Amino acid sequence: MDHEAFMRRAVEICRKGIASGQSPFGSVIVQDGRIVAEAHNTVWQDTDPTAHAEVNAIRLACRSLARIDLGGTTLYTTCEPCPMCLAASHWARVDRVIFGASIADADAAGFSELGVPAASLARQGGSPLLVEPGPLRDECRALFDTWKAAHGRAY
Numbered sequence: 001m002d003h004e005a006f007m008r009r010a011v012e013i014c015r016k017g018i019a020s021g022q023s024p025f026g027s028v029i030v031q032d033g034r035i036v037a038e039a040h041n042t043v044w045q046d047t048d049p050t051a052h053a054e055v056n057a058i059r060l061a062c063r064s065l066a067r068i069d070l071g072g073t074t075l076y077t078t079c080e081p082c083p084m085c086l087a088a089s090h091w092a093r094v095d096r097v098i099f100g101a102s103i104a105d106a107d108a109a110g111f112s113e114l115g116v117p118a119a120s121l122a123r124q125g126g127s128p129l130l131v132e133p134g135p136l137r138d139e140c141r142a143l144f145d146t147w148k149a150a151h152g153r154a155y
Contacts, residue, residue, distance in 0.1 A: 004135040006030050006076040007100055011136060013038045014053070014078045014143050020045070023111075024147035025053040027077040029061040029070065029094070036073065037061035053077060054085035058092050070094045078140040079106050081131070086118045089129055096130040100140025109144035 006028055014026025017040025025041040039056035043049055054077050062068050070092040080099040081089060089097055097118065107113045119131040 001030065001033060001074070003076070003098060006035070006074075007078075007098065007134055007136045007140070009035060009038065010053075010076045010078050010100070011139055011143065013040050014140075015146070017041055017053070018143070018147050018150055021151070024143040025077070025079050026143075027053040027057040027075060029057050029073050029075050031061075031065070031070075031073045036064050050084065052082065052085050054081050054097075055088050058088050058094070062092065068092065074098060076134065078143055079103070080133075081118045083114055083116055083118075083121055086121055086129070086131070090122065090125070090127045094129060096132070098132055098134035100134060100136050101144070102133070102137070105137075105141045106144065109141075109148070111144075 010026045010028045014024055018024050022044055023041040028035050028038040037057045037060035039053050039060055041053045042051040061070055073094050074096040075094050077099050079101045080103045103113045122129045122131050
């Protein structure tokens with residue numbers, strides 16, 4: 001699979017979210033080499049603290065595939081999933097999560113992250129979900145600066 005191309009798409013989706021006033025997070029879900037869902041964070045737009053990019057993408061993928069079991073999919077996300085997004089990925093049976101920026105990067109940028117690495121949480125919980133850093137970390141980290149420049153604040 002072309003991990004860099006899918007992460008680039010997540011970055012593009014994130015930039016669309018930033019342009020519409022949303023927080024700097026984007027995700028795509030891929031099955032059999034094709035994108036089945038893509039979403040950015042819509043917490044502010046939806047007045048919904050659960051509307052993270054990963055959760056939004058999972059919701060869309062489930063609707064698109066007409067099932068709640070997303071086995072056989074990979075989630076690409078511009079930032080390491082928070083515990084809520086990791087749990088949603090586990091419950092949806094996503095096979096693999098590949099992320100750009102780390103939780104520590106988001107925290108350093110001023111976002112209120114829980115300092116629990118996603119891979120550690122998956123292991124502690126006994127999840128078969130694979131969680132790993134992927135390409136474009138620097139580009140994904142730069143999205144936080146883009147957000148701050150556009151909106152003058154962090155979360």
